[in-house]
Amino acid sequence: MRDVAVVGFAQRQMKELDGSPTCLELLVPILGELYQQTGWTKSDIGFWCSGSSDYLAGRSFSFVSAVDAIGTLPPVMESHVEMDAAWALYEAWVKIQTGEVDTAIVYGFGKSSAGILRRILALQLDPYTAQPLWPDTVSLAGIQAREGLEKGLWDEAAMASVVARSMSDAASNEWAIRKGATSPADVLAQSMYADPLRRWDCAPVSDGASGMVLAAGDRALEACERPAWITGFEHRIEPIALNARSLVTSTSTASAGAASGTAGVDLAELHAPFSHQELILRSSLGLGDDVRINPSGGALTANPMFSAGVNRIGEAAKQIWAGTSDKALAHATSGPALQQNLVITLDSQKGN
Amino acid sequence: MAPTTESRVLHAPMKVEFDYTRSLGSVLSQFMSALKQHSVLGGVLADGRVVVPPPEFDPVTHLAITELVPVSDHGTVQSWSWVPEPVSQQPLDKPFAFAQVLLDGSDAPMLHAVDVDAPADISTGMRVRVRWAEETIGSIRDIACFEPAGDSETSGSASMDFGPPEVTGMISPVNLAYDYAASPEETKFFRGLSEGKLFGQRCPVCEKVYIPPRGACPVDGVPTAEEIELPDRGTLTTYCVVNVPFKGQTIPIPYVSAYVLLDGADIAFLHLILDIDAADVRMGMRVEAVWKPREEWTTSLDNIRYFRPTGEPDAEYDTYKHHL
Amino acid sequence: MAKIPAAVIGVGQTKYQALRADVSMAGLLREAVDRALLDAGVTFDDIDAVVVGKAPDLFEGVMMPELYLADALGASGKPLLRVHTAGSVGGSTAIVAASLVQAGIHERVLTVAFEKQSESNAMWALSIPVPFIMPVHAGAGGYFAPHVRSYIRRSGAPLHIGAMVAAKDRQNALKNPYAHLHNEGTTVESVLASTMLWDPIRFDETCPSSDGACAMVIASETAVEKSGITNPAWIHATQMRSEPTTAAERDQVNPQAGRDASAALWKQAGITNPIEEIDCAEVYVPFSWFEPMWLENLGFAAPGDGWKLTEAGETAIGGKIPFNMSGGVLSSNPIGASGMIRFAEAALQVMGEAGEHQVDGARKALGHAYGGGSQFFSMWVVGADKPAH
Known part of the structure; x- marks a missing residue:
């Protein structure tokens, strides 16, 4: 495998973007920041890959106008996944591994506030036997949360402490939407919303975009003093049906984590749009109490669809760059109730 | 469309609506046909487990599921979540619960709605039974929802001969509303x-x-x-004559859809050409906008009803060929 | 770093038709997937990862349908990717799958692309009115017809060229049991007599709307050896390029992204004279006139001269550069799969498994797809011989 590192990251997150679902307004300055961070221009970039969704925007080919942000004449080598940009990053990493290119920019974007997100996401379900009931995202997560609560795998206090820690840590994250010093008691004082979930147990609907730069070997060192070297990059999927998999463990996360190698990780950014899902992820990855979890505040404090996953990777990379982590793990999820999961490990040292 | 002008950018409601026609294949046809007859079928997996709704393919052997067996329309709640604010088209339009219900005779729970008035009225382990829709058509919504069963006895179709499936397709209305912003x-x-x-x-x-x-x-x-x-005049660079009807079309056919390069612009945009027989439209033709009456103007490109020939001589090919 | 040689070892296709009323979406995909696995002599257990491609989700009304399809595709517990690059998606999906093998990440990757267009209406899905914009847009035909007119003006091509392409592709389709349209007796005259839909494009010069899926198994050099497959289609080169839908003075007839992609492709494949070195090509031609346009864009002919190859019969089976021996997109068009079908048909040619539409002695073939407003291009060269470079 080639040594490839994350060398640039920029993001925008907001409650509601008062602008076009193409998100060009966000992508143009994000690309500008990436060029500034790396000292590169468009011509330094060998490959481009984005993640977004037509159903979020409400129209076919919604990703097409986003390529305008790059400026694609002369043409570029470019691809797109209908997935969170964390998987676009995976495609870019694979492209670099083939040796065809040495650098890539990945971006994701989405305006979740354009429709009723929890209803739109019901369109992901089995179109014959589940989608016609329009089971919303929150309900599916609630069923998952209750199963763990009633089996004694976690309790309300544990969920509340996840929320409290996330919101408190997010106080210093300029892009977080729901934030501020919060105690578990503050959380438990909130009334139930979608029993067993309180509103703060559920990620806020968020708009946003982000971009990330990958580079191999010497190109990485050229762009970044302390690159975040990718030492493991794995993803797995499970059946979509809630009755065809364990809801209270995440076998796909566990297997992606094991393949990536979690030993020695001192920090983890986990993409958990619901508080109890962080508990599932931590236990599936076998992360000890000494591992710092979501210093950014995580998805509970801002969850822009199609970029929230890659944001976890960006937040972890920032900690490596800053020297505040030597080995970090980041995770992204997709699909209802943690159906599909991706794990990446980042290291201050090349291939260990 | 009623755009507001208060915000920084223009907004307008946008609807994405289609009634999708789905074909079902063998397993789902049998399942839906049975529902129409007020019966629930589970699929028998290679390991002997009975799963409702039946998957089409075995999760382990990957072979097509071939055996379906009737299960009860009574079952037990295994987990649930309260729905305080139902969204459009959910099974109930008042607060209810989504639940995983393990039907008697099956080994994996199915997801559906349970009609209770408050979270206090439902619990894991509670017995529930199917409430059938008034009219059943062969759809998962033939099960209107589940309701508390109290002590009522398990019923169900222990052995029924369903014959060849009569339901082979379904209609899925997908109606989404978006706030479109420019x-x-x-x-x-x-x-x-x-x-x-x-x-x-x-x-x-x-x-x-x-x-x-x-x-x-x-x-x-x-x-x-x-x-x-x-200016509102320019050169028609290229065009086509649309002579094909389609759902959602708003302009009567045939019509000329053309790229108009306004004088002073470096890019052409698509618009409609009228006041000329389609057969007489030419590349390079000079055209001008015909506006709607001023009182009908909105923030839309259809303020210009169409473009029409100006009568000027056609533009030379060399003046617009790099815009093709 | 050298790429690991990779090859197609199995191909599977469904019968393409307007409405596959007998199967669900999962059933449709499995028909292609099961055939590809059988062809490759492998089972789901041998597959390391799955790459799925399809065009807009609005076609079937399922958001990210690969999530629901994962289990039926045997992907549970494995990596699954979903590519969407507009009409070029079938090609780019195959390229992503190939990259996973060439990068040394996996030994065997299953890739599948599909569309079940009968679930909705592609014209509707592509022409949903956007607020504030003039609703003159009329599906893909309405989009491409003005550019076809530009090509005719620019090249001076005689008006029957489009009909020649359509007649040739429909005749080829009669030799392909999977093709959607089996229109016996299609001739240049009958095409010219068909209804004008988007003038200058006639009904018989357009692609059908199809249900269908196409799958391939791509294997590493080592896995090819283990497979016992003796006639794999070795992947010699892959390329993708994108440019904007609209830009000031953008060439929409002979787009730079296509020219750049093919130039890079030929270089990567060690080809200096494409028309002499490529034995046949499956090229994305959804409207007949795109054959001469892409002949030029791909470098098989000089700008303005593509139609002369068509007119001389050089793109028919037995000609200098046969195009769309399978009948092409003009004869089968499950949009999201159409690009992969081109890639797979190119593979079948060099495997010598193209049946009645086999080009004798084909050893190097091109598979090509494009999408959006002639702005996204994906292409590959496959060969009967392991790449030397």
Whole structure:
């Protein structure tokens, strides 16, 4: 495998973007920041890959106008996944591994506030036997949360402490939407919303975009003093049906984590749009109490669809760059109730 | 469409609505046909477990599921979540619970709604039974929802002969409503239209004039900026005659859909050509806008009803060939 | 770093038709997937990862349908990717799958692309009115017809060229049991007599709307050896390029992204004279006139001269550069799969398994797809011989 590192990251997150679902307004300055961070221009970039969704925007080919942000004449080598940009990053990493290119920019974007997100996401379900009931995202997560609560795998206090820690840590994250010093008691004082979930147990609907730069070997060192070297990059999927998999463990996360190698990780950014899902992820990855979890505040404090996953990777990379982590793990999820999961490990040292 | 003008950018409601026609294949046809007859079938997996709704393929052997067996329409709640604010088209339009219900005779729970009035009225382990829809058509919604069963006895179709499946397809109405918003650059353009003006913008890097203006110049990746008012006449670069009807079409056929390059612009946009027989339309033809009456103007490109020939001599091919 | 040689070892296709009323979406995909696995002599257990491609989700009304399809595709517990690059998606999906093998990440990757267009209506899905914009847009035909007119003006091509392409592709389709349209007796005259839909494009010069899926198994050099497959289609080169839908003075007839992609492709494949070195090509031609346009764009002919190859019969089976021996997109068009079908048909040619539409002695073939407003291009060269470079 080639040594490839994350060398640039920029993001925008907001409650509601008062602008076009193409998100060009966000992508143009994000690309500008990436060029500034790396000292590169468009011509330094060998490959481009984005993640977004037509159903979020409400129209076919919604990703097409986003390529305008790059400026694609002369043409570029470019691809797109209908997935969170964390998987676009995976495609870019694979492209670099083939040796065809040495650098890539990945971006994701989405305006979740354009429709009723929890209803739109019901369109992901089995179109014959589940989608016609329009089971919303929150309900599916609630069923998952209750199963763990009633089996004694976690309790309300544990969920509340996840929320409290996330919101408190997010106080210093300029892009977080729901934030501020919060105690578990503050959380438990909130009334139930979608029993067993309180509103703060559920990620806020968020708009946003982000971009990330990958580079191999010497190109990485050229762009970044302390690159975040990718030492493991794995993803797995499970059946979509809630009755065809364990809801209270995440076998796909566990297997992606094991393949990536979690030993020695001192920090983890986990993409958990619901508080109890962080508990599932931590236990599936076998992360000890000494591992710092979501210093950014995580998805509970801002969850822009199609970029929230890659944001976890960006937040972890920032900690490596800053020297505040030597080995970090980041995770992204997709699909209802943690159906599909991706794990990446980042290291201050090349291939260990 | 009732655009508001209060916000920074223009907004308008946008609907995405279609009744999808789904074919079912063998397993789902049998399942849906049985529902129509008030019976629930489970699929028998290779390991002997009975799963409702039946998967089409075995999760372990990957072979097609071939055996379906009737299960009870009574079952037990295994987990649930309260739905305080139902969204459109959910099984109930008042607060209810979504639950995983393990039907008697099956080994994996199915997801459906349970009609209770409050979270206190449902619990894991509670017995529930199917409430059938008034009219059953062969759809998962033939099960209107589940309801508390109290002590009522398990019923169900222990052995029924369903014969060949009569339901082989289903209709899935997908109705989504979005708030569409224009970009700031487009907003300037559309607001200009409401005053009968055509505003383009120049890219600060390549200096090309774009109309409509762009959130990013597609060559340079920076927003177009300097505003340029353009005349409402120009050259038709190329066109087609649309003679095919389709759902959602709003203009009667046949009509000429053409690229119009306004004088002073560096990019053409699509519009309608009328006041000329389609057979007489030509590349290079000079055209001008025909506006709606002023009182009908909105922030939309259809303030210009269409373009018509000006009667000027056609533009030379060399003057527009690089716009093709 | 050298790429690991990779090859197609199995191909599977469904019968393409307007409405596959007998199967669900999962059933449709499995028909192609099961055939590809059988062809490759492998089972789901041998597959390391799955790459799925399809065009807009609005076609079937399922958001990210690969999530629901994962289990039926045997992907549970494995990596699954979903590519969407507009009409070029079938090609780019195959390229992503190939990259996973060439990068040394996986030994065997299953890739599948599909569309079940009968679930909705592609014209509707592509023409949903956007607020504030003039609703003159009329599906893909309405989009491409003005550019076809530009090509005719620019090249001076005689007006029957489009009909020649359509007649040739429909005749080829009669030799392909999977093709959607089996229109016996299609001739240049009958095409010219068909209804004008988007003038200058006639009904018989357009593609059908199809249900269908196409799958391939791509294997590493080592896995090819283990497979016992003796006639794999070795992947010699892959390329993708994108450009904007609209830009000031953008060439929409002979787009730079296509020219750049093919130039890079030929270089990567060690080809200096494409028309002499490529034995046949499956090229994305959804409207007949795109054959001469792409002949030029791909470098098989000089700008303005593509139609002369068509007119001389050089793109028919037995000609200098046969195009769309399978009948092409003009005869089968499950949109999201159409690109992969081109890639797979190119593979079948060099495997010598193209049946009645086999080009004798084909050893190097091109598979090509494009999408959006002639702006996204994906292409590959496959060969009967392991790449030397």
